Amino acid sequence: MRRRLDQILASLGYGSRREVHGLVDEGRVTVGGTRADDAAAKVEPGQVRIDGEPLDHPDGLLLLLHKPAGVVCSHEEREGPSVYGLLPPRWRRRNPAVTSIGRLDKDTTGLLLLTDQTELVHRLTSPKHKVPKLYRATVDADLAPDLPARFASGTLLLTGEDKPCAPAEVRLLGPREAEVTLTEGRYHQVRRMFSACGATVLTLERRRFGHLELGDLPAGEWRELPLTTFGAAE
Structure with a gap:
């Protein structure tokens, strides 16, 4: 979509309106291979070059x-x-x-x-999209064998709230380590869920968001x- 050249450059972080006008005046900007001489001209972002280089992610990051x-x-x-x-x-x-x-x-x-x-x-x-997010937690006390059932029950209440957490999946990795998959995003939810079951989270790492993995x-x-x-x- 065609937009004003100065608006494009400013929105992509190349400087203020005044600064990007300076880039044009210095001859550092071209459009379709031709030196730009009007910062207010409407252009296609894909045609713009600065110092011979394409714009930095003009469609988004x-x-x-x-x-x-x-x-x-x-x-x-x-x-x-x-x-x-x-x-x-x-x-x-x-x-x-x-x-x-x-x-x-x-x-x-x-x-x-x-x-x-x-x-x-x-x-x-x-909340309506229920994107799953997987966390790996270590805690300060041995985890009870019934912890996965409590997290999955849909009845676990957090301190100060009257609506229970949605069912969450837990996989015990060791006496004091577990993976938790949530589809909610309440404030400090993983830490508060473990606290409701008598354990304090020592370390917490998100390993997955939807289908994306953190990997190495x-x-x-x-x-x-x-x-x-x-x-x-x-």
């Missing part, structure tokens, strides 16, 4: 990040180091902003999806995914 411990899923600087600080500066300046699809708390590690596709964020976080991706790194990974918009 979808990333699978291995979130390390100690960073938050927030754009608020007052909340401390953020997952967004792990990304290239230009991606952090995109508009719409790159944001996480759901959140992991500061101490939780593992698979985190990031995108600038607002519709995709809403779709994958909507190192902490703090990401891989790019096709925008069609979760199908077309509804």
Whole structure:
């Protein structure tokens, strides 16, 4: 779709409107192989080059990040180091902003999806879609043999809530280690579910989101995914 050249460049993080006008004035921008001379001209993003290079993900970004411990899923600087600080500066300046699809708390590690596709964020976080998410947890006490049945019962209540959790699948990996698959996304849900059963979570890692696996991706790194990974918009 044709859009104003300055709008395209600013939305992709190449600078403010004034700064991208400067790129055009300096002759660094071409459209269809011809030097651009009007930053307000309507153009196709795929025809634009800056310093001879195609635009950086003009159709949008979808990333699978291995979130390390100690960073938050927030754009608020007052909340401390953020997952967004792990990304290239230009991606952090995109508009719409790159944001996480759901959140992991500061101490939780593992698979985190990031995108600038607002519709995709809403779709994958909507309760009606029940996207399964798998977590691996270690706890401070031996897990009872009936824990899988309690999590799967659909009757487990969290402190301060009157609606029970949806059934969750548990696979015991050891006396104090388990994998949990949820289709909900309540606040600190995995930690609170174990707490309701008398155990405190010591480490928590998300290993899967929908059909996507974390695999051996190192902490703090990401891989790019096709925008069609979760199908077309509804």
